[in-house]
Amino acid sequence: MKTWKPSALLIMIWAFLLMSFSVNAQEASSDFFQKRRQQLISQMEDGSMAVMMSAERKRRNADITYPFRQRSSFYYLTGYKYPESAFIIQPNQEKEFIMFLPSKDSTGGIWHQKEYGLKEAMKVFGADTAYDIEKFEKILRPKLWSKSIVYMDTNDQPLKDLFNTIQGKKALLNSLNGIRNLNNLLDDMRLQKDSLEISYMKKAIDITSQAHLEAMKDVQPGMYEYELEALVEYVFLKNGASGLAFASIVGSGNNANTLHYMKNDSKMRSGELVLMDIGAEYNMYAADLTRTIPVDGNFSRKQERIYQLVLKAIQKATRELEPGKGIFEAHYKATDVIMMGLYELGLVTDPDSKWQRNFYTHYPASHWLGLDVHDMGFRKGNYGEGDYKVYQEPGIKRDIKGRILKPGMVFTFEPGIYLPENGLDRIRALKEKGVPAEKIEAFLDEVGPVYRKYQGIGVRIEEDVLITEDGHEVLSKQLPRSIDAIENIMDQSSDYLSKDQ
Numbered sequence: 001m002k003t004w005k006p007s008a009l010l011i012m013i014w015a016f017l018l019m020s021f022s023v024n025a026q027e028a029s030s031d032f033f034q035k036r037r038q039q040l041i042s043q044m045e046d047g048s049m050a051v052m053m054s055a056e057r058k059r060r061n062a063d064i065t066y067p068f069r070q071r072s073s074f075y076y077l078t079g080y081k082y083p084e085s086a087f088i089i090q091p092n093q094e095k096e097f098i099m100f101l102p103s104k105d106s107t108g109g110i111w112h113q114k115e116y117g118l119k120e121a122m123k124v125f126g127a128d129t130a131y132d133i134e135k136f137e138k139i140l141r142p143k144l145w146s147k148s149i150v151y152m153d154t155n156d157q158p159l160k161d162l163f164n165t166i167q168g169k170k171a172l173l174n175s176l177n178g179i180r181n182l183n184n185l186l187d188d189m190r191l192q193k194d195s196l197e198i199s200y201m202k203k204a205i206d207i208t209s210q211a212h213l214e215a216m217k218d219v220q221p222g223m224y225e226y227e228l229e230a231l232v233e234y235v236f237l238k239n240g241a242s243g244l245a246f247a248s249i250v251g252s253g254n255n256a257n258t259l260h261y262m263k264n265d266s267k268m269r270s271g272e273l274v275l276m277d278i279g280a281e282y283n284m285y286a287a288d289l290t291r292t293i294p295v296d297g298n299f300s301r302k303q304e305r306i307y308q309l310v311l312k313a314i315q316k317a318t319r320e321l322e323p324g325k326g327i328f329e330a331h332y333k334a335t336d337v338i339m340m341g342l343y344e345l346g347l348v349t350d351p352d353s354k355w356q357r358n359f360y361t362h363y364p365a366s367h368w369l370g371l372d373v374h375d376m377g378f379r380k381g382n383y384g385e386g387d388y389k390v391y392q393e394p395g396i397k398r399d400i401k402g403r404i405l406k407p408g409m410v411f412t413f414e415p416g417i418y419l420p421e422n423g424l425d426r427i428r429a430l431k432e433k434g435v436p437a438e439k440i441e442a443f444l445d446e447v448g449p450v451y452r453k454y455q456g457i458g459v460r461i462e463e464d465v466l467i468t469e470d471g472h473e474v475l476s477k478q479l480p481r482s483i484d485a486i487e488n489i490m491d492q493s494s495d496y497l498s499k500d501q
């Protein structure tokens with residue numbers, strides 16, 4: 001039950017604040033990309049080269065392709081966003097940065113657009129020389145044999161296939177023991193964002209916040225989840241987003257408990273919550289923000305209790321985010337708050353129980369954010385030494401602090417409480433993991449009736465956070481998350497669509 005409602009004036013102040021947070025992204029100059037290439041070169045071994053091909057045009061069905069999106073690291077090093085391209089970087093050579101791109105289109109641009117001529121590409125992207133992509137194999141071939149060390153994305157199957165073709169037999173990658181994983185150098189670089197990247201991410205976050213606000217204003221019982229999805233994506237594109245950072249998750253009622261729910265086809269009913277996990281992509285950079293709101297505009301008492309607990313967890317845990325701390329320290333804090341709160345609600349019998357913690361908090365509360373929504377390729381150790389233990393045995397390994405935070409790092413913080421219908425069935429499976437049967441049965445006797453009262457509720461709040469010199473900045477702070485603020489926004493109508501239509 002609400003005791004206080006902000007006035008129309010306060011609502012206007014919120015709207016004004018949101019608008020005044022509106023950011024303008026910087027212009028990308030080729031210097032940014034040149035600086036990144038120099039940083040890469042400084043880590044490469046003498047006499048080596050790095051090779052990368054653009055992302056492929058992916059076939060969707062028949063002769064129709066998905067919209068093209070450049071490989072994140074290709075863009076990161078070159079600024080070039082178009083397909084059928086490649087580059088070679090060879091330190092300390094006269095031509096250090098060589099680009100390959102489609103320089104002519106025999107159809108005169110009728111089917112596909114020609115983006116740049118060779119000379120133009122050299123000028124715009126700072127290449128020392130540029131060739132038509134058709135020459136790539138011919139120019140790569142002798143270099144592949146003469147360089148002692150070749151850096152490549154070792155997950156890039158088309159490039160591996162090309163190497164194999166050049167060598168003429170399948171065993172090239174094994175026989176060339178000088179192959180190194182380029183991602184090991186790039187991932188560390190991509191982790192700390194420069195000012196250009198931060199300006200793009202702020203823009204993506206700003207657009208995503210606006211979409212959340214419009215969805216809050218527009219949602220009403222009887223609408224389908226896909227109607228909210230459509231509104232969100234309309235707001236993205238209308239505000240200059242280049243697309244989606246990931247498929248929008250709009251999960252009402254029990255659907256909120258499926259972390260990567262994407263069907264978005266249920267009718268939303270009064271009394272349910274709807275979880276929206278959405279992210280615009282702006283000039284290749286991702287936002288990733290979640291809000292969970294009541295379909296009819298008012299949280300019920302039960303929903304409010306769960307929601308306040310997630311809110312408390314995110315508020316307390318984000319205080320842990322500052323340079324010098326490990327990324328998992330905030331995760332542990334959030335799970336502590338959640339476990340203690342669930343204990344007070346009667347959903348946990350022992351807040352220190354590892355298996356109960358495991359049952360309720362089953363994913364790490366953060367992931368890096370940047371060109372990719374789950375940034376930096378997920379290589380082992382991505383989040384610090386032993387990070388996989390935190391995923392495999394979540395909330396248990398307190399000694400693993402994770403990668404030490406430094407200014408410029410950007411990541412999400414996204415605690416949640418998920419109480420799926422029939423969720424208690426999952427707890428019996430813990431017997432196979434060594435939890436004594438009598439403990440599980442005692443838990444089910446005590447917690448079962450309370451759980452069944454709350455089941456079907458799923459709440460996540462997700463913010464995007466930048467580590468600064470002396471702490472952190474919640475880049476999504478302009479998007480309200482308190483119950484009062486959300487309920488008041490929901491009283492307004494959308495600027496994009498009218499509730500009365």
Ligand code: GLY
Binds near residue numbers: 246277288367373414
């Ligand atoms: N939207 C995917 C995630 O939150 O990780």
Ligand code: MN
Binds near residue numbers: 367
């Ligand atoms: Mn996320």
Ligand code: MN
Binds near residue numbers: 290
């Ligand atoms: Mn998300």
